Amino acid sequence: MADKKEQRRGLGRGLSALMADVEVKPQASTDTSPVRADRVVPVERVVPNPDQPRRTFTEAQLQELADSIRTKGIIQPLIVRVNPRNASEFEIVAGERRWRAAQMAQLHEVPVLVREFDDTEVLEVAIIENIQRADLNAIEEAAGYRQLMFKFGHTQEKLAEALGKSRSHIANLMRLLNLPETVQDMVVQGDLSAGHARTLITAPNPEALAKMIVAKGLSVRAAEKLAKDAISPPQPKVRPSGSVSVEKDADTRALEGDLSAALSMRVSIDHKPGHEAGKITISYESLEQLDALCAILSTA
Template sequence: MMKEKKSILGRGLDELFESKIETLAPRELPIIQIMPGDSQPRRHFDPEKISQLSVSIRDAGLIQPIVVRPSNEHNIYEIIAGERRWLAAKEAGLETVPVVVKSIADREALKLAIIENVQREDLNVLEEAEAYNRLILEHNYTQDMVASEVGKSRSHIANTLRLLNLPDEIKEFLINGQMSAGHARALLNDENSIETARDIIHNNLNVREVEKRVKKKKGSGRTSKPVADEENITQRITSLVNAKVVVSIKKNAIQVGLSFQDPWDLEDFINALSSSARA
């Protein structure tokens, strides 16, 4: 089944667009009429790589069109795919760029923007996690649905989403390339994760060394009462269970609602609870 999912991802954006979305003929648009889209999951662009691409565009032009859709503003178009090319074209001084205009809804725009970036491996792991989380929170996807759309396993989706629970300082280390996603995953169960993260950088620890260190410290007991935060709790539970999660914090209670679309997901959840209770 997963092979079939991966083949969907491997078809490429052109085939996905052509099969599902109304497409207008390629055309040239003034670059000032194009703006980044809210559907763009990528937030960090390497200025040096943008400059390198701009030199190529200055010499050979922009070969691959930017994919856009009409925005709510008159004569303004929103980028679905190709923001890096658009930035480089601006830096190269182009006044117009080739575009393909798509008539597309927000949900489809986000999905296809994610697929494009996953195909090209353009996203850092946190951008990938945030993109998956948007599909879940804004468009009511389950983890299974996300996995099916982007051609990844459900475990990959779940493990990637868990990285959103990391402290901001560790997220910055990830974004800056100071540690790998493997390091970050090893820190998820570490109560002193920031201290360990700094050790990773200062002492150049590998993932296995971090896993051993965290495992050794585990079981030392709770240090402080956790702070109840609806969004944080929702994200943490969503990363662990394939269900729609609703959290409500009241004066004397915290209510958590889980909605399962698939009975097998509920069965997996019950089995996980049973295994945890026996451990």
């Protein structure tokens, strides 16, 4: 009985104890020392977890993993438990991608680590493994953190310490879950980066802005400005006289250019549309330029 207790992993032993079983090593890792498996079992006796949080397994990624397994085998054993619905089978706790890829590689057996987990612990370990995957997108990772916090009572500080992440990283990712689902889907599909999405969290119309960012191919910096302008639209400049700056037409700008070239000084024309009167401002940079301007005006 004492040995059985010692072998159990669970919430009582803390998140770090569960982490010890699910440390993920890339299949193509240069570390060639394999993790020792408890046993090798026929692939047909292994079944997936029906409550697996991750539902998407892309064909290209599975094929890449299968190619690696054909040449190097399965480096990291699957973590399994005895299937509570069929004692002759093993249910996957962590490693469903490896199991699927092993079948594509036509392996007949897979290495496993057999653990005694209850249903709650199975879900927790599955979430932890998914979070540690390098190919996880920002929304999936954030959803994993939220599940660990809400389902199991873990704090951001505890997650940061156990997972080797900064607390700000976890907090910033979880804020993405406040975005509309349509924007989150754009991140999941790879149309929008997490950096772009973060700029939209406090924007009043994130969905419209997200579509604009994607359509125009804006940088993160440009997206930040777009979101900032949506929150606080830039106000038109007001002249000291109280008049509002109006966009100048092409003819006015051309005339400014001609006068500036003739006088070798900067000339600005303020002309209100629909009015006959206006104002010309000539800027000089030295007293010599002022003298030259006075001479021009005196001979006119």
